[in-house]
Amino acid sequence: MKRKILVVDDSALARRLTRKILEDLGYEVEEASDGTQALEKYALGQHDAVILDMLMSGMYGLEVLQKLKELNPSLPVVVATADIQRTTRDQVKNGGAAAMINKPVNGEELAEMLDLVWKGETAWN
Amino acid sequence: MELSPSQKDALTELINIGYARAAAALSDLTGHRITLQVPEVAIHTIPEITRKLLTVVHGEVASVNQVFSGPITGNAILLLDREAALLLNRLLTDRPAASGFDGAAREVITEVGNIVLNACLGAFGNLLKVQVSFTVPALQIESVQNVLHTLIIEEQPLEYALIIHTCFQLRASDVSGYLVIILGVTSLSTLLAELKKWEDRELK
Numbered sequence: 001m002k003r004k005i006l007v008v009d010d011s012a013l014a015r016r017l018t019r020k021i022l023e024d025l026g027y028e029v030e031e032a033s034d035g036t037q038a039l040e041k042y043a044l045g046q047h048d049a050v051i052l053d054m055l056m057s058g059m060y061g062l063e064v065l066q067k068l069k070e071l072n073p074s075l076p077v078v079v080a081t082a083d084i085q086r087t088t089r090d091q092v093k094n095g096g097a098a099a100m101i102n103k104p105v106n107g108e109e110l111a112e113m114l115d116l117v118w119k120g121e122t123a124w125n
Numbered sequence: 126m127e128l129s130p131s132q133k134d135a136l137t138e139l140i141n142i143g144y145a146r147a148a149a150a151l152s153d154l155t156g157h158r159i160t161l162q163v164p165e166v167a168i169h170t171i172p173e174i175t176r177k178l179l180t181v182v183h184g185e186v187a188s189v190n191q192v193f194s195g196p197i198t199g200n201a202i203l204l205l206d207r208e209a210a211l212l213l214n215r216l217l218t219d220r221p222a223a224s225g226f227d228g229a230a231r232e233v234i235t236e237v238g239n240i241v242l243n244a245c246l247g248a249f250g251n252l253l254k255v256q257v258s259f260t261v262p263a264l265q266i267e268s269v270q271n272v273l274h275t276l277i278i279e280e281q282p283l284e285y286a287l288i289i290h291t292c293f294q295l296r297a298s299d300v301s302g303y304l305v306i307i308l309g310v311t312s313l314s315t316l317l318a319e320l321k322k323w324e325d326r327e328l329k
Contacts, residue, residue, distance in 0.1 A: 010163075011138040012131065017327050055141055057163050082145035082248075087158040103142055104252060104327075 002028040003118075004045065008038040008064065009053040009080070014103065018051060018080065021107040025114070035059025039067055042075075049117060051110075052097075054081040054088070065095045076117045080105050089124060099123035128317075133166055135320045140164045140289050142252065143245035144304060148293050150244040154237060155216050157295040164291035164304075174288050174307065175273045181290065182206055182303060187226070188272045189238020192260040193246055197316050199287075199308040201246055202272070203238040209302055210234050210266075216295075226266050235264040245304060253319040287313045 005027050009015045012033070019029045030045060032038035035058055042050065050068060054061030065077055076098040081088065084102060092100050099113045099122055113123040128136065141164060148159040169177055187210035189203045205213065214230040217237070226234075239262045250257040265272055287308040294301040308316060 011134055011141070013135045013138045013324060017324070020328050055145070055161050055163055082142040083161060084145065084149045085152045085158060087152070103145075 002026060003048040004028045004030065006030050006032060006038065006042055006045065006047040006050045008032045008035070008050060010034055010056040014053065018105055021105060021110055024107070025111050035064035038064055042068060042071060049076040049078060049114070051078045051080050054079060054083055062091055062095055065092070065097060069096045078113060078117065128168060132317055135324065137164060137166050139249060139252065139320060140166060143248035144291055146248040147241045147245040147304065150240050151237070151293070154240065155295060157216070160294040162292050164289055166289050169288050175270060177288065178269050178273065178290065178305065181292065182269055184268065185266060186269055186272065187234055188265050189235055189242065189262045190265065191239065191242045191262045193257045195257045196255045197257065197308065197312045199306060199312055201242045202305040203241055204303040204305060213237060231264050235262050238262050238264065241304070253323050255319055
């Protein structure tokens with residue numbers, strides 16, 4: 001059975017690009033365009049992992065991360081962001097994310113990260 | 126001229142990436158965390174640009190203006206209000222008492238602008254695979270109207286321009302600034318075409 005991943009990004013382009021990568025890797029993909037929709041969809045879908053943008057209109061990514069972890073503390077969340085500040089990485093780590101990948105997302109990097117995440121490891125580039 | 130929703134979305138995503146790189150450069154320079162806000166991307170007529178900017182910055186500003194050219198040409202501007210520019214100068218130098226725009230301060234602010242603007246536009250160039258050349262950055266200390274008046278005179282044939290403006294803030298200090306990119310209609314069309322090519326390459 002295919003693993004199911006929720007892609008959360010306010011950019012339709014970013015969602016399309018990430019969906020393409022994930023579907024090519026054999027995952028089932030669902031999309032959410034903001035934090036509220038992400039929480040609703042996760043509550044219904046119980047996805048195996050979430051790929052989460054940080055800089056979004058409305059609910060900021062860190063807040064979404066916190067709420068997702070409240071719903072399921074063991075949920076693997078991969079943060080996809082162009083914000084490469086060390087402090088952002090620290091915030092994301094402290095928030096309980098499993099991995100962080102720079103945008104634009106590279107397919108090979110994401111595949112390697114997800115392989116680690118499924119083993120219960122963390123990945124930070 | 127209006128952007129379609131998908132064009133606006135793609136442009137905003139591109140800007141987000143460049144903007145985040147610029148913020149990281151500024152964070153490295155200052156040692157402070159930069160708080161990011163979602164950039165606003167819109168097309169305005171030239172006179173509207175002044176009105177729009179006056180809603181976010183007032184009075185005397187320090188502006189670092191860098192003209193870029195190549196397949197896409199335009200102006201990239203880092204706008205800081207007077208106090209923000211001086212505080213940035215104090216953060217980056219060991220002159221805590223510096224209070225005016227002397228030669229050393231102007232040099233520091235210009236270099237900050239250079240690094241931030243290059244980080245942003247360099248990210249666009251890399252992503253879209255277009256070569257962008259930069260002029261030497263120019264610092265002006267004057268009113269927002271005057272900053273833009275200079276651009277408008279230089280860009281007189283333009284009727285519309287793309288304006289991307291966004292605020293960044295140094296956490297634990299009051300420095301906030303605005304990044305503005307102004308493109309003419311021709312360059313905007315080229316940029317949109319290059320964006321579409323990027324998307325097509327990635328989705329192939």
